[in-house]
């Protein structure tokens with residue numbers, strides 16, 4: 108952490124001065140960038156990769172999990188706008204039970220980028236946070252590193268959307284990471300795509316086995332919807348094939364710990380895999396762990412590709428399209444904010460006056476091995492809870508907010524609210540809160556949560572006005 112005087116003493120050149128700086132252009136950050144641009148204040152998104160979308164596009168995490176009650180989505184606002192744009196372009200479709208978050212990650216990159224530019228916001232890719240500049244308990248900007256060397260960006264407000272809370276941690280905000288009992292983080296996944304697959308033949312084969320999701324034509328897409336999985340001992344119909352493949356040396360026993368496959372809207376002939384899973388050395392803030400995950404992941408992917416070609420009808424001529432350039436990190440730092448969301452809040456369907464997003468996705472914690480996995484813990488049917496604004500307001504540092512999976516939540520609660528539509532909603536709320544705080548000349552901590560909630564409602568969020576005692580969807 109540096110003071111402005113230290114920045115001067117170290118001759119770190121200034122690069123930019125902005126009103127709202129979004130750090131990390133991922134699931135939450137891209138939406139924060141769009142919302143920040145729409146405030147009319149000068150805004151900038153910096154991102155270590157050369158595109159937006161983060162885990163959605165770089166870690167190839169498709170589709171968006173459902174966050175809806177009786178088929179009605181709980182998230183609106185920019186999340187809804189993005190999905191509508193993709194739907195119109197046939198680059199997204201309806202996943203199970205009316206969930207519209209079944210998308211083509213490549214088209215999501217383009218859509219997010221266009222929306223940031225249209226909003227009047229600015230982008231700087233290939234740029235990593237190196238340090239933070241803090242004075243008098245308030246963040247003043249960040250030091251960045253990129254091909255041009257070191258420089259710093261002065262900012263009136265900073266939103267940490269790095270997924271790992273990199274900015275907040277460097278600014279001294281307390282945080283937790285991993286399961287409080289073991290300290291272990293949820294497993295990583297290194298996802299991949301397979302091309303040249305005859306999806307109709309594969310779908311017919313999987314249907315003949317039973318227990319899989321196959322819809323010949325998913326609404327809004329020309330691609331058949333296929334979803335299946337295999338986990339040892341869980342009754343999946345692919346288990347005998349996996350047993351045979353292990354016996355014949357094509358797969359290893361550990362490859363059957365978690366195997367899952369989907370099709371993607373807008374990508375005929377392709378499959379997206381939610382595996383391999385990496386369960387050891389899974390600290391998402393440790394570059395050695397991330398490197399090891401990529402290396403091991405690519406080795407395991409070779410086995411999965413061989414398995415598909417040899418045993419799955421329709422995959423005989425398949426080839427590896429790509430392995431994810433970004434390791435899929437489910438959970439790392441969870442910053443400590445003004446409020447820590449708990450499992451009781453989630454499962455008790457708790458509402459908050461400063462609620463900025465609604466969620467009913469279950470608590471979904473992946474464990475190193477499947478026999479340790481409790482499965483999904485659902486909210487009572489037909490209910491949802493809210494995420495309060497205070498979960499985005501870190502302790503101890505002014506003019507800084509966080510959004511995304513690194514929000515202030517317990518390990519269990521994070522295992523529920525980390526899904527993509529919530530991360531988007533948090534990104535939008537954080538940027539709108541920054542806009543309000545600049546309008547009023549106050550710190551984001553002082554922004555009235557109920558005013559923020561109403562402002563989000565005015566912008567299309569599916570929240571109910573606080574005056575209603577019993578919010579309805």
Ligand SMILES: Cc1cc2nc3c(=O)[nH]c(=O)nc-3n(C[C@H](O)[C@H](O)[C@H](O)COP(=O)(O)OP(=O)(O)OC[C@H]3O[C@@H](n4cnc5c(N)ncnc54)[C@H](O)[C@@H]3O)c2cc1C
Nearest residue numbers: 131133134135155161162172236270296435436511512527
């Ligand atoms: C394997 C896996 C499967 C999942 N399955 C689903 C699913 O099916 N459906 C669903 O809805 N959710 C799923 N999730 C959860 C969800 O995808 C993530 O929780 C969510 O996308 C995280 O969003 P985020 O904005 O917090 O982080 P990210 O989307 O990861 O964004 C962080 C961004 O910050 C950038 N960044 C990081 N550090 C720096 C830095 N220091 N400087 C500059 N840039 C930086 C990154 O490059 C990235 O673009 C899954 C997650 C994983 C890992």
